Amino acid sequence: MPCLVCLNVVTDDELVAEDDFFVSVSEHDHRKFLPATSADVFRKADRLAEAVRDWEQGRGRKNVWERLSKASGLSYHPDGLLYDAELRVFLDPCEQIMFDGMHVLFSNGVCQLETGLALQRLVNTPDWDFNDFREFVKADFRCPIGQGHWGTRAKAVASQREDALRCKGAFPCTASEMMLILPVFLHYLQVVVSKKWEVGDILASYEALSDVCRLFKDCKQGRRGGSQALRQASAKHLRLFNTAYGKDNAIPKHHYEQHLGDGRFQRALDCFAGERKNHELKSCAEFHKSGIAFDRQVLLRAITSQLGDLNNDLLYGDQLYSGKTDPLNSALQFSKHGRLLGARVSVEDALRVDNQILVVKCLVEAAGTAVWGFTVFSSLVICMFIGPTSRDIRSCLHVLSAE
Numbered sequence: 001m002p003c004l005v006c007l008n009v010v011t012d013d014e015l016v017a018e019d020d021f022f023v024s025v026s027e028h029d030h031r032k033f034l035p036a037t038s039a040d041v042f043r044k045a046d047r048l049a050e051a052v053r054d055w056e057q058g059r060g061r062k063n064v065w066e067r068l069s070k071a072s073g074l075s076y077h078p079d080g081l082l083y084d085a086e087l088r089v090f091l092d093p094c095e096q097i098m099f100d101g102m103h104v105l106f107s108n109g110v111c112q113l114e115t116g117l118a119l120q121r122l123v124n125t126p127d128w129d130f131n132d133f134r135e136f137v138k139a140d141f142r143c144p145i146g147q148g149h150w151g152t153r154a155k156a157v158a159s160q161r162e163d164a165l166r167c168k169g170a171f172p173c174t175a176s177e178m179m180l181i182l183p184v185f186l187h188y189l190q191v192v193v194s195k196k197w198e199v200g201d202i203l204a205s206y207e208a209l210s211d212v213c214r215l216f217k218d219c220k221q222g223r224r225g226g227s228q229a230l231r232q233a234s235a236k237h238l239r240l241f242n243t244a245y246g247k248d249n250a251i252p253k254h255h256y257e258q259h260l261g262d263g264r265f266q267r268a269l270d271c272f273a274g275e276r277k278n279h280e281l282k283s284c285a286e287f288h289k290s291g292i293a294f295d296r297q298v299l300l301r302a303i304t305s306q307l308g309d310l311n312n313d314l315l316y317g318d319q320l321y322s323g324k325t326d327p328l329n330s331a332l333q334f335s336k337h338g339r340l341l342g343a344r345v346s347v348e349d350a351l352r353v354d355n356q357i358l359v360v361k362c363l364v365e366a367a368g369t370a371v372w373g374f375t376v377f378s379s380l381v382i383c384m385f386i387g388p389t390s391r392d393i394r395s396c397l398h399v400l401s402a403e
């Protein structure tokens with residue numbers, strides 16, 4: 001049972017065929033999932049703990065608790081939260097668990113699996129050449145600098161990746177590469193492949209996957225009604241995936257995808273920010289010797305350092321990178337690059353603001369005063385594209401070209 005919050009979802013298709021209580025991870029109909037309670041989870045944990053104790057005291061075999069651990073999807077840690085009787089009054093795992101969109105979708109997730117399956121289908125298509133796809137990916141597609149670099153996208157289709165596809169039938173790439181490749185591959189399927197080959201099922205499933213990724217991002221930002229739309233989109237995606245590639249290719253992460261729109265805590269969360277802190281944790285660990293209080297000491301040091309950083313405007317606040325003073329108005333500083341609301345922004349990035357797309361023409365710091373014709377965000381000002389006749393835009397571009 002791969003899912004903590006469902007009672008009846010299993011990976012064993014024979015079990016599904018024998019007993020209609022069970023449903024497979026390839027099931028897209030949410031009405032068939034029976035919700036588990038936290039009492040069910042504690043019961044499973046207690047059975048596992050008992051089997052381990054039996055084995056430790058010579059009364060049972062190791063493979064009994066190993067099979068139980070695999071079947072219940074739990075591992076046994078005597079100091080873990082699930083096994084601490086006193087903490088159970090504060091613990092409600094079925095309500096408190098969140099499904100992590102980063103690992104479900106982008107980090108060895110359903111996006112890699114489906115991109116690999118689609119490319120595998122293309123590799124076996126007469127007259128299709130991986131080099132065509134590689135050249136397409138390397139074309140001059142632009143994306144906000146905060147989302148990644150051109151080089152990262154090109155690396156995702158390097159020759160080693162083609163070899164992995166041909167030998168193992170997989171498309172292994174990092175989460176950052178996947179986020180850059182997904183819209184380009186979708187565009188490639190839409191404007192190139194579907195014009196020449198019969199790939200309607202592949203395209204429909206990939207479009208649905210792309211919708212899931214977009215709606216998940218909306219849910220991260222707390223958009224109203226986003227959860228319901230995401231639930232519907234993930235069900236539609238799994239149905240179309242099954243049609244294109246067969247139910248046998250569905251994995252537990254397809255089921256977790258169905259939970260991304262559960263709407264717990266009113267928004268979706270993922271591990272991207274946490275994963276970026278791995279280096280921070282490693283550097284904190286260097287100060288402590290391993291021992292009984294190791295975890296607590298490292299965590300305390302990391303939290304103290306993080307709280308200190310959050311107070312430091314130079315690390316997280318809005319700012320220009322390499323700003324230059326406007327020769328016509330010394331109160332204005334201009335730059336092509338800066339940090340805005342925590343993200344790196346550069347000239348030519350497109351930003352969606354209140355359903356409008358704004359193209360960044362330069363970044364201006366105006367010493368606290370708004371500049372006519374520009375949109376103000378926090379302490380920085382984005383010069384948006386408001387037409388070639390704008391005197392101010394021309395003035396900004398003049399300054400930038402002089403840099």
Ligand SMILES: [Zn+2]
Binds near residue numbers: 004005006009033
């Ligand atoms: Zn579930």
